[in-house]
Structures are given as C-alpha cells and as structure tokens.
Amino acid sequence: MKSFLLAFVLLALASSLASAFDPRPLQDFCVAIDEPKSAVFLNGKFCKDPKLAKAGDFYFSVKMPGDTNNPVAARIDFAPYGQNPPHTHPRATEILVLLEGTLLVGFVTSNPNHTLISKVLNKGDVFVFAIGLIHFQFNIGKANALAFAGLSSQNPGVITIADAVFGSNPPINPDFLAKAFQLNVKVVKDLQAKF
Amino acid sequence: MKSFLLAFVLLALASSLASAFDPRPLQDFCVAIDEPKSAVFLNGKFCKDPKLAKAGDFYFSVKMPGDTNNPVAARIDFAPYGQNPPHTHPRATEILVLLEGTLLVGFVTSNPNHTLISKVLNKGDVFVFAIGLIHFQFNIGKANALAFAGLSSQNPGVITIADAVFGSNPPINPDFLAKAFQLNVKVVKDLQAKF
Amino acid sequence: MKSFLLAFVLLALASSLASAFDPRPLQDFCVAIDEPKSAVFLNGKFCKDPKLAKAGDFYFSVKMPGDTNNPVAARIDFAPYGQNPPHTHPRATEILVLLEGTLLVGFVTSNPNHTLISKVLNKGDVFVFAIGLIHFQFNIGKANALAFAGLSSQNPGVITIADAVFGSNPPINPDFLAKAFQLNVKVVKDLQAKF
Amino acid sequence: MKSFLLAFVLLALASSLASAFDPRPLQDFCVAIDEPKSAVFLNGKFCKDPKLAKAGDFYFSVKMPGDTNNPVAARIDFAPYGQNPPHTHPRATEILVLLEGTLLVGFVTSNPNHTLISKVLNKGDVFVFAIGLIHFQFNIGKANALAFAGLSSQNPGVITIADAVFGSNPPINPDFLAKAFQLNVKVVKDLQAKF
Amino acid sequence: MKSFLLAFVLLALASSLASAFDPRPLQDFCVAIDEPKSAVFLNGKFCKDPKLAKAGDFYFSVKMPGDTNNPVAARIDFAPYGQNPPHTHPRATEILVLLEGTLLVGFVTSNPNHTLISKVLNKGDVFVFAIGLIHFQFNIGKANALAFAGLSSQNPGVITIADAVFGSNPPINPDFLAKAFQLNVKVVKDLQAKF
Amino acid sequence: MKSFLLAFVLLALASSLASAFDPRPLQDFCVAIDEPKSAVFLNGKFCKDPKLAKAGDFYFSVKMPGDTNNPVAARIDFAPYGQNPPHTHPRATEILVLLEGTLLVGFVTSNPNHTLISKVLNKGDVFVFAIGLIHFQFNIGKANALAFAGLSSQNPGVITIADAVFGSNPPINPDFLAKAFQLNVKVVKDLQAKF
CATH class of the missing domain: 2.60.120.10 (Jelly Rolls)
Structure with missing residues (x-):
C-alpha cells in the first residue's frame, strides 16, 4: 500500500x-x-x-x-x-x-x-x-x-488509519466495523484479510 | 450511524x-x-x-x-x-x-x-x-x-474516523482514498455520498 | 478515626x-x-x-x-x-x-x-x-x-489535616499549636497523644 | 491570632x-x-x-x-x-x-x-x-x-488550616468535625465561633 | 553589520x-x-x-x-x-x-x-x-x-550579542564592560558609539 | 576576570x-x-x-x-x-x-x-x-x-558572554567575529588568546 x-x-x-x-x-x-x-x-x-x-x-x-x-x-x-x-x-x-x-x-x-x-x-x-x-x-x-x-x-x-482500523491484531468485530463504516460485512472481512 | x-x-x-x-x-x-x-x-x-x-x-x-x-x-x-x-x-x-x-x-x-x-x-x-x-x-x-x-x-x-475520512468537506480525492483503503473507487464514492 | x-x-x-x-x-x-x-x-x-x-x-x-x-x-x-x-x-x-x-x-x-x-x-x-x-x-x-x-x-x-497537624512525628511544639488553633495547651497535648 | x-x-x-x-x-x-x-x-x-x-x-x-x-x-x-x-x-x-x-x-x-x-x-x-x-x-x-x-x-x-477548617463560611457540620478531630462537639462549636 | x-x-x-x-x-x-x-x-x-x-x-x-x-x-x-x-x-x-x-x-x-x-x-x-x-x-x-x-x-x-552588550539603551557602564571583555575603555566607548 | x-x-x-x-x-x-x-x-x-x-x-x-x-x-x-x-x-x-x-x-x-x-x-x-x-x-x-x-x-x-564568544574551544573564526563585533581582526585574536 x-x-x-x-x-x-x-x-x-x-x-x-x-x-x-x-x-x-x-x-x-x-x-x-x-x-x-x-x-x-x-x-x-x-x-x-x-x-x-x-x-x-x-x-x-x-x-x-x-x-x-x-x-x-x-x-x-x-x-x-x-x-x-x-x-x-x-x-x-x-x-x-x-x-x-x-x-x-x-x-x-x-x-x-x-x-x-x-x-x-x-x-x-x-x-x-x-x-x-x-x-x-x-x-x-x-x-x-x-x-x-x-x-x-x-x-x-504514527497511527495509519486504514491499518489500525482494518488491520489490528486481533481484528475488531467485523459487524461493528460494518456498521461504523456503512460497509457490507463481507467487504469488511475482505479488508481485514488484506491489511 | x-x-x-x-x-x-x-x-x-x-x-x-x-x-x-x-x-x-x-x-x-x-x-x-x-x-x-x-x-x-x-x-x-x-x-x-x-x-x-x-x-x-x-x-x-x-x-x-x-x-x-x-x-x-x-x-x-x-x-x-x-x-x-x-x-x-x-x-x-x-x-x-x-x-x-x-x-x-x-x-x-x-x-x-x-x-x-x-x-x-x-x-x-x-x-x-x-x-x-x-x-x-x-x-x-x-x-x-x-x-x-x-x-x-x-x-x-473528537475525530470520528469514518466521518473525517469519508465525510470531509470538501471530500478527499477518491482515487487517493481508494488506494489508501484498498477499496474500489466506486465504493469510496458511495461512502462519500453517505457520510 | x-x-x-x-x-x-x-x-x-x-x-x-x-x-x-x-x-x-x-x-x-x-x-x-x-x-x-x-x-x-x-x-x-x-x-x-x-x-x-x-x-x-x-x-x-x-x-x-x-x-x-x-x-x-x-x-x-x-x-x-x-x-x-x-x-x-x-x-x-x-x-x-x-x-x-x-x-x-x-x-x-x-x-x-x-x-x-x-x-x-x-x-x-x-x-x-x-x-x-x-x-x-x-x-x-x-x-x-x-x-x-x-x-x-x-x-x-494525601495530607489528612488532623493527622498531619496533631499527629506529626516528632510532634509540633504544643504551645505553638495551641495559639494557632486557639485551644488550651492541655487539649493540644491530648490530641497529640490520640493521633 | x-x-x-x-x-x-x-x-x-x-x-x-x-x-x-x-x-x-x-x-x-x-x-x-x-x-x-x-x-x-x-x-x-x-x-x-x-x-x-x-x-x-x-x-x-x-x-x-x-x-x-x-x-x-x-x-x-x-x-x-x-x-x-x-x-x-x-x-x-x-x-x-x-x-x-x-x-x-x-x-x-x-x-x-x-x-x-x-x-x-x-x-x-x-x-x-x-x-x-x-x-x-x-x-x-x-x-x-x-x-x-x-x-x-x-x-x-494560601490556606490557613485552622481558619479553613473551623472558620469556613458557611461552617462545616460540627458533628463531622468533632469526629474528624476527635474533639467534643461543644469545643468545635466554640472554635467555629472564634474563627 | x-x-x-x-x-x-x-x-x-x-x-x-x-x-x-x-x-x-x-x-x-x-x-x-x-x-x-x-x-x-x-x-x-x-x-x-x-x-x-x-x-x-x-x-x-x-x-x-x-x-x-x-x-x-x-x-x-x-x-x-x-x-x-x-x-x-x-x-x-x-x-x-x-x-x-x-x-x-x-x-x-x-x-x-x-x-x-x-x-x-x-x-x-x-x-x-x-x-x-x-x-x-x-x-x-x-x-x-x-x-x-x-x-x-x-x-x-532574539538577542544579538554585540548589539545587546554594546548597543543597549541607555549604554552599560563602559568601565564595567572594559573589565568584563578585557578591552580598553576607549575601545568600548567606540563600540558603544557604533552599535 | x-x-x-x-x-x-x-x-x-x-x-x-x-x-x-x-x-x-x-x-x-x-x-x-x-x-x-x-x-x-x-x-x-x-x-x-x-x-x-x-x-x-x-x-x-x-x-x-x-x-x-x-x-x-x-x-x-x-x-x-x-x-x-x-x-x-x-x-x-x-x-x-x-x-x-x-x-x-x-x-x-x-x-x-x-x-x-x-x-x-x-x-x-x-x-x-x-x-x-x-x-x-x-x-x-x-x-x-x-x-x-x-x-x-x-x-x-550559565553562559558568560565574553568567555563563550571569545574563549570557545575551538575558537570561532576570527574574521567572522571581527565583523560581528566591528573590531579589528587583530583585537579579536588578542581577546581569543586572553580568554
């Protein structure tokens, strides 16, 4: 990235x-x-x-x-x-x-x-x-x-926003993130896999 | 939200x-x-x-x-x-x-x-x-x-992450955000419309 | 106390x-x-x-x-x-x-x-x-x-007032305290014995 | 004093x-x-x-x-x-x-x-x-x-201890002070009258 | 200068x-x-x-x-x-x-x-x-x-050293400065005139 | 001095x-x-x-x-x-x-x-x-x-001005100091020898 x-x-x-x-x-x-x-x-x-x-x-x-x-x-x-x-x-x-x-x-x-x-x-x-x-x-x-x-x-x-939100370890609850970012849960899980 | x-x-x-x-x-x-x-x-x-x-x-x-x-x-x-x-x-x-x-x-x-x-x-x-x-x-x-x-x-x-990134006024360049968040440009534009 | x-x-x-x-x-x-x-x-x-x-x-x-x-x-x-x-x-x-x-x-x-x-x-x-x-x-x-x-x-x-004033070690001069608190010297000495 | x-x-x-x-x-x-x-x-x-x-x-x-x-x-x-x-x-x-x-x-x-x-x-x-x-x-x-x-x-x-404790305005509850300073309630009320 | x-x-x-x-x-x-x-x-x-x-x-x-x-x-x-x-x-x-x-x-x-x-x-x-x-x-x-x-x-x-020492207003006592800087009093007075 | x-x-x-x-x-x-x-x-x-x-x-x-x-x-x-x-x-x-x-x-x-x-x-x-x-x-x-x-x-x-300016170790370039203090280069070199 x-x-x-x-x-x-x-x-x-x-x-x-x-x-x-x-x-x-x-x-x-x-x-x-x-x-x-x-x-x-x-x-x-x-x-x-x-x-x-x-x-x-x-x-x-x-x-x-x-x-x-x-x-x-x-x-x-x-x-x-x-x-x-x-x-x-x-x-x-x-x-x-x-x-x-x-x-x-x-x-x-x-x-x-x-x-x-x-x-x-x-x-x-x-x-x-x-x-x-x-x-x-x-x-x-x-x-x-x-x-x-x-x-x-x-x-x-330094806090890189995308990394911290979608790449934390362990990951943040994807249902929670989907709601916060108004994204489909599947999209959030894909992002969490990438970061 | x-x-x-x-x-x-x-x-x-x-x-x-x-x-x-x-x-x-x-x-x-x-x-x-x-x-x-x-x-x-x-x-x-x-x-x-x-x-x-x-x-x-x-x-x-x-x-x-x-x-x-x-x-x-x-x-x-x-x-x-x-x-x-x-x-x-x-x-x-x-x-x-x-x-x-x-x-x-x-x-x-x-x-x-x-x-x-x-x-x-x-x-x-x-x-x-x-x-x-x-x-x-x-x-x-x-x-x-x-x-x-x-x-x-x-x-x-307070800086609400999703609002600040996808809802700024004026909006951040969507091509830039698409790359930073590894999202499709269309998805970024949709998010920018929602926030 | x-x-x-x-x-x-x-x-x-x-x-x-x-x-x-x-x-x-x-x-x-x-x-x-x-x-x-x-x-x-x-x-x-x-x-x-x-x-x-x-x-x-x-x-x-x-x-x-x-x-x-x-x-x-x-x-x-x-x-x-x-x-x-x-x-x-x-x-x-x-x-x-x-x-x-x-x-x-x-x-x-x-x-x-x-x-x-x-x-x-x-x-x-x-x-x-x-x-x-x-x-x-x-x-x-x-x-x-x-x-x-x-x-x-x-x-x-933490400074507990009564303890610090009447219970210090060594004690503060009782004549001095009696005057400062407008108490009888004997009362001060009693307090110093208790604290 | x-x-x-x-x-x-x-x-x-x-x-x-x-x-x-x-x-x-x-x-x-x-x-x-x-x-x-x-x-x-x-x-x-x-x-x-x-x-x-x-x-x-x-x-x-x-x-x-x-x-x-x-x-x-x-x-x-x-x-x-x-x-x-x-x-x-x-x-x-x-x-x-x-x-x-x-x-x-x-x-x-x-x-x-x-x-x-x-x-x-x-x-x-x-x-x-x-x-x-x-x-x-x-x-x-x-x-x-x-x-x-x-x-x-x-x-x-500046906080003069005796004045602040016994001379506050309004006065602190004398029963409370009597217990805190191990004094008779009457002595506390006398002190509150003096300060 | x-x-x-x-x-x-x-x-x-x-x-x-x-x-x-x-x-x-x-x-x-x-x-x-x-x-x-x-x-x-x-x-x-x-x-x-x-x-x-x-x-x-x-x-x-x-x-x-x-x-x-x-x-x-x-x-x-x-x-x-x-x-x-x-x-x-x-x-x-x-x-x-x-x-x-x-x-x-x-x-x-x-x-x-x-x-x-x-x-x-x-x-x-x-x-x-x-x-x-x-x-x-x-x-x-x-x-x-x-x-x-x-x-x-x-x-x-900003304190420019030469200006502050030799160009103050009013000037510092030249005898004092001559001793401090080990300079002749006349040299100090010349400097004070320049700055 | x-x-x-x-x-x-x-x-x-x-x-x-x-x-x-x-x-x-x-x-x-x-x-x-x-x-x-x-x-x-x-x-x-x-x-x-x-x-x-x-x-x-x-x-x-x-x-x-x-x-x-x-x-x-x-x-x-x-x-x-x-x-x-x-x-x-x-x-x-x-x-x-x-x-x-x-x-x-x-x-x-x-x-x-x-x-x-x-x-x-x-x-x-x-x-x-x-x-x-x-x-x-x-x-x-x-x-x-x-x-x-x-x-x-x-x-x-503590920074003693004369010592720091004329007595540093190694010395500051005397041509530079001569210009800054409007002194003759020879005078500066003499001062640097004294301090």
Whole structure:
C-alpha cells in the first residue's frame, strides 16, 4: 500500500524540537542514546554525556542513505503517484519542507466540521500539520518528490488509519466495523484479510 | 450511524480534570464561562468570578437531561447494539465508568503493532482510553447501557474516523482514498455520498 | 478515626489521568511497574514494556477486592455515618462518582474567603474537588455508600489535616499549636497523644 | 491570632518566579497589571506593555512600607513569639530568607509518615517549603524577626488550616468535625465561633 | 553589520511548532491574529475563528516576498560572506534547512566548557540549535545562500550579542564592560558609539 | 576576570524552586543525589529516599563555607569593584537578595529595543532577572558586598558572554567575529588568546 520510500534517518536530536509532550530539558541538549537494558522502559530516553556531543548529533541530511529508526526527522521519497496515506501523530505537530516535486497535502479538522484543508505544494514550500489531526501527502506529479519532515516530539507516534482500523491484531468485530463504516460485512472481512 | 444518544451535559468544570494541554490553574479553580464577544477566540476560556462559584459548578449527574455542550464530562446512553464508532480525542485521555448494561470496549495501539486491547465491561467497571488512540464502545447486550465518561481536557476534540475520512468537506480525492483503503473507487464514492 | 473502608485497587494506569504534575507521555501509554532496585528513587515510575500491556492494565472494577497500593483510582466504601475526614491532595484534582448511597461532600476555598462549597450527592452523581483544596466526604444516610474516585496524578499525595497537624512525628511544639488553633495547651497535648 | 505583621508589597513581577502552574512566558517578561474590566476573569493576568517596563517593576525592598496586594514576594515581620500559623500554598513552593532574628520553621510530609522536618533559623539562613505541604514559622526569640519570602507562582494561594477548617463560611457540620478531630462537639462549636 | 537579508514572512501558524514555552493548545490549532486593542498585552496571541482557517494559514514558501513580522518561520538570504552574527533565542530551539549555497554554522555550549560545535552545511542539510545557546551562521561560499529556519515558539525572542552588550539603551557602564571583555575603555566607548 | 568569589553551596533542594524546565514533582519533594553510574546521563537527577530527608536538605546559609557544586542557590561575595560579568541563564529566572553592600545590577531586553533596565541595590533589596536575558552585577561601593541568589531550575546553566564568544574551544573564526563585533581582526585574536 505504501508506494513511497520512507527513509527515517537516525538523528540523535531527541529534544531538539522540544514538544509539549517531551520532558523539559535540564541540560543544554540531550542527545538520546539507546539504553542497553531492554527490560526497563523509561518515559523518555537516556542522554549521551554532553561532553561527548559532536556536530553530527545535531545534523541531518536529505542526501544520507535511509535509516528507519529516527522518529524526529525524516527524508520522505515519493515515487510518481506515491502516497503517505491518512494517518495521525498522537504526540506531535509535523512541519514538511518540500525540496523537489509536487505534492497534494491536506488535513481534516475535528468534529463536527470535518473541514478538509489542502494545498498543492511545489519546491520550497512548507506546510504544517497540527498534532493529532488526520493528514496525508500525495505525489500528483509524474516525477519523484522529495521532502524533509520534522516532528515536534522525541516519540511522535504514527497511527495509519486504514491499518489500525482494518488491520489490528486481533481484528475488531467485523459487524461493528460494518456498521461504523456503512460497509457490507463481507467487504469488511475482505479488508481485514488484506491489511 | 450513531444509534446511541450522546448526552453531553454542561458542567462548567473547565479545568477540573486538568490536562497536559490545559493552561495551568492560577486560581483555586476556573469555572468556564462563554465569552460573549464572539469575534475573539482565546486559547482557553474565560473564568467565572470565583466568588460566585456554586456547588452546581462542580457537580454533574447522570440523571440530568441531556445537553450537548459540555466536552469534559458526559452521560452516554447506548440502545441495544448501539455503538460509539471508532474515534480519537486528540487532546484528552478518557475514563469510562459503566453504570448499567454490558459494553465491548477497545482501543488500537499505534504503528507498527496495531494491537487491539479490548474488554467486555459490566456494571461498576472502569476503563481508560489513552490520549490520541483510536477507540470504540459497543453495546453487546439486549438491554440499554449507561456510562459516565470523563475527559482530561477542557476541549478534548473528537475525530470520528469514518466521518473525517469519508465525510470531509470538501471530500478527499477518491482515487487517493481508494488506494489508501484498498477499496474500489466506486465504493469510496458511495461512502462519500453517505457520510 | 477513619470508619470507612478505603479500598485502593492497584490499577497500573499511571498516566491515564494525565496531570499537570506528571511527566508528559512519550509512549501510547505507560503502564507503571515497580522498579526492583529499591535504593534508587526516580521522579516517576518505570513503565512496563508496551508490547506486554493487557486489557487488565486499563481496567478497574468497584467489584474487585480491596488493594491499598494504587493512588490513581479507588473504590471507597462508607459505613453508615462513616467519613473521609478533611484532607488535601497536593498534586491532584479528584473526581468522585457515587454508585450507591448518599454522601455530603464539600471543599473550602483558599484565603481570605474560606467559602464552603458543599452538596448532598445521590446515586449517579459526580463531584469534582480542585487540586490542593481541603475537602471531605460524609455518609449522612443509614445505608452503606459506595463511590469511585479518580485522581489526576500518578502520585497525588494525601495530607489528612488532623493527622498531619496533631499527629506529626516528632510532634509540633504544643504551645505553638495551641495559639494557632486557639485551644488550651492541655487539649493540644491530648490530641497529640490520640493521633 | 496573627501577631506578626504581614507586609505584602506590590511587585509587578508576575511571571518572574516562573512556576509549574504559571502560563509559559511568551515575552521577555510579563509585568502584571490589573485588568480594569472586573467582570471578566482570565486564567492569569494581563501584562504591561513591555516597552514601558521600569527597573522598579523588578525590584522589591524589605525597607518598603507594607502593601497587602502582592502574592509573589513578601516582607514578613514577626513580633517576639509571633507566628505564621500552619498553612499551605496549593500552587507554589516557598523560599524564605531570614534577615534578622531567630525563627523555628518546619513542614510536615504527607501521609502516611507525617514527618515533621523543622529547623531553627538565624540571620542569613534560607529554608525551602515544598508546594502543597503544611508549614509554619514561629519567632522563638525575644527580638523581632524579619524575613523575605519568595513564592513560585503568580498566584500561589494560601490556606490557613485552622481558619479553613473551623472558620469556613458557611461552617462545616460540627458533628463531622468533632469526629474528624476527635474533639467534643461543644469545643468545635466554640472554635467555629472564634474563627 | 547584517549583510544578509532577513526575510521573515508572516505565517499565522502560531502554535504549529508547539514549544515548551507556548500555552497548550485547546483547539485543533490557533491561527494567531493581532488583537486590535493595543493597550492590552496578553501572554500569547488571540486566535482566528477556527472555522475561518484557510490552507494559507498553514503554508509558507521560500519563494514569497519578504515580510518582517513572523517570528516562527523565516526565509534567510545570505549574500556572499554575509553573516547572521552570534545571537540567542531565549524561548526557542531553531531548526535550519539549507536550500541553496554553503554555510558555516555553529553554537557554543554553556559554562564551563564553552565547546564550539560547528559544521559546514551544503544544500539539503539540516542543523539544530538548542534553546538559549549562542549560535551563528556564516556564508563561506562565493554564491548566495538560502535557508529556511523554523523556531519552536510563537515568540522565540532574539538577542544579538554585540548589539545587546554594546548597543543597549541607555549604554552599560563602559568601565564595567572594559573589565568584563578585557578591552580598553576607549575601545568600548567606540563600540558603544557604533552599535 | 572574575574578581568576586563565587561560593556555590551544595543544597540538595533540586526541585525546590520548581521551574518551567524541571520535570514535574511526583513526590512531596525530590532531594537530588548524584547517581553513581557516571556513564548514564538522565534528563534530571535521581532523588534521595524521601523517608531519609533531613532538615539540612532544605536549608542553606550564607554563613556556610563555599562549595562550587550547587546550581540552585548561591552566596555571592563581591570584593570592592568586583563584578559578575554579563551572562545569561538559558533555563532559569534569578532572584537576588542583597544582604550587605551596594550593587549596580541590570539586564538588557531582547531585539529590537535592547533597553537596559538597571538599578543600584542596597542592603535588603531584591531584584529579579528574567530567564535567558543578558544580565550583570557590579559592586560600586568601597566595601564588600554579599548577596544570596536563587535560580528557578535544577540546572539553570550559565553562559558568560565574553568567555563563550571569545574563549570557545575551538575558537570561532576570527574574521567572522571581527565583523560581528566591528573590531579589528587583530583585537579579536588578542581577546581569543586572553580568554
């Protein structure tokens, strides 16, 4: 379903885009490191010794090869007609800078209006998607598109709507979903088989 | 689509369930009032003169007649097989206390696992739905169900998934949605006509 | 002094009623676990591996047997004329849902007014006590009363006024207390012996 | 009851001791002003035009004559054996600098320990009282004492325990209080008449 | 002194890069508007009626003509060898995306180390400057450079070090500055005349 | 350069002056302790077992011998004409209580005004320096001066302007600095050699 290449590059700039959800900084910066003791889960990450910080810890390049581990900053490649399907970030606002190509982007406001606010972006354009709202990006050009996305939390979270609703594990009761989406139960079961 | 009666009762306890998104209290409490000058939108509400606060400002009853204006506390009535379809609250965690009946409730975790965490609730049971996650309630009994829901923000927001995706105004590009949901374009257009 | 049965049930829903005092969530949820290394005290708790979360971690029932370890959610049983004496929660707002019986509840505002805001609650009523204010509950009926209380912090704290003032360890200077409470020194010493 | 002179001096340094409860600053500083439209209550104060700020807005002197309007900074004068009776600040931590004299100060930790942590302070000593805990100051010397107190919120609030419990308006049910404080009902009614 | 063209473009995306210093959102978004009543200063801005929000409110383009009023997002043009001199943002972290040219960028950590962390950036590179630290950008190429800068607060503030120290109004005591900067008093007075 | 004696005294009152940058308290108080495992850096400190807290943990005296480890509270001694040169605290507001002597203190507001707000303080005077702004203290009397300074964060940070700009390691490009400060390159290189 995702025809775009999502290239998350590891940037240890954990608190660099300080978010309303992140712990407040108590140091000049916190370069996040992965805590080796995997049995223990903290609310947040451990920081590198600040004296060992290097310029590379604050740096990211859209020219770097892809790496899928970084939630804060991302290079997103879109093949022609590729899409980043409807999704939300429960803990972050997103800022998207389009470096190449043409994208149709948009988000839908909450109940009761469900207003779609969308725009066609070209090179050099910047767009902002507010925290928690359903949004998407769609390459409507014949060429590749390349964007930089920054997210305002150390752990923004992603909920891809179609996957979460029709692809949960275990599946949601299909009769319930059929009613909620006004679809035939058979169609819902087919979707649950695909996702 | 919503077979349940959603009875939001006006409770002027704006900051009573202080949330991470609400302004910090600077008074013993802030009993929200609607600011008459409708052309001006503040981030938050004005407060009643604290000296005029009454017990009724801190009180809510599931026996009260419905009122659709209060986002913080709600009585929810479910007809047999009625449902509260998949939705998220972008700015609040929800706590649900079941007073009568039997409900199947659940939520789906974020990418990449999409784990469905669900439970059948009976009278006296309490369940918590974390901020920003897709969740639902479904009356699986033959009798009515009655619940009290508290939300952790003065303005939690509600995004009903099916409405936001297929019922936005203007509609989202149906070719885009067909691909994202792996549905036939005709089915998407039918859904967009219904929602 | 406490004639009511205070049944705190362990609900590992640490961040479920996210409070202004709790660290911001960086995960979908944090199911608190007790860190085994007792010599180290963190500001907050460690979280369970989110992949191991179960529905029971988000669930609480007033039908469950009592458990005294959970500060976030509680079943409170009141014998006839039983009371929850004047106390404050320095780090949480409290929401009380009355499931059975009749309670007189109230709180006092801060200086200089000291207004008592109180109300008689019946089954299905909900009342809110703002953070840091002195409040109480009193069963004024001849039958038992049963309530569910939710608190807006992972560690709300409780300060029972009479215990803290007259039962501290070591005791506060009785001459000082006699003057502050306008009581005879002998009465103060008697109270300090009782608490 | 209060034999000390409490001299609160108006210091328009509203957000200068930024607290966890205060709105975040969006300017270099916010010199609070009183909003003339008394019918409207905001959560926080309006700020003076920053261009009009003067050094006096950031300045306070223990030599200044008393003024009872400022909640953030205070000069406190204690007559011999004068006291600041047990009280809490629901929205602020307090830092006290003793400039002259000798004070016995202390606070009591929350349930279940109720540990009294107290100390005799002399000139040049500084003591900190954590937010929400019951604390007091008592001049145990034969000379006057003079202290400077800073509070960590624009509106810290003060709850004088004896006044709030026995002097509320309307009064709390005396039977209830008698039981809670293990006092004779007649003693409670006498106290309620005095406070 | 500033050879670069600083083109701040009005982007009414006030809370889009939600910062630790900004008030928490209580709406899907707050499109800031300038409140006409200039005599009143709030901590934060008023929001546009959300129903009137348009895509342009979330959009910014580096191709747009310069506008000096927007503190949140900026296009920065650097002439060859142009510079953005040492400065701090007291209320924001900055993220810089280089769209054209070559820049030397850097920041200095706090006492006692004063480590300079710097890097030469090329097209497509991104760098982060942590809140409150002294940082700078310098065009070291022979061509123009073009960057997009995002700041994590609605009102980040800028303190240009040389201007603030030597160009304050009224001037700081030159003897004091001479000692602090180990410069001759005459040199300090010359600087104060220039800035 | 610093002719004053900076006597930071270890006061383990980590969160006592709760700041907007500090983690929210989840206990009555957090008496910070140094975590022995030096390879791991947390955002914040570990707390002492609250049951072991003693009065000394909340106490500080300007009579105590100097100790350079405590960032929250400080005794500052100024020799005649001694100075605390221009500096900022990126994570704290500072409150200064003058106990002896005469100081000229001041701070400069941010761009574009750079207003110097300064005042001569005498014994008993208190002054507040807002977070992130450049400020200084200068003993303009012939006698020693003695002050108590409290800072609103567990780790406020200090950036001494002259040291950070001219004494960074490695040094900032002198041509760049010469232009930014409108100084001769030779003068800049001399300064870089001194700092």
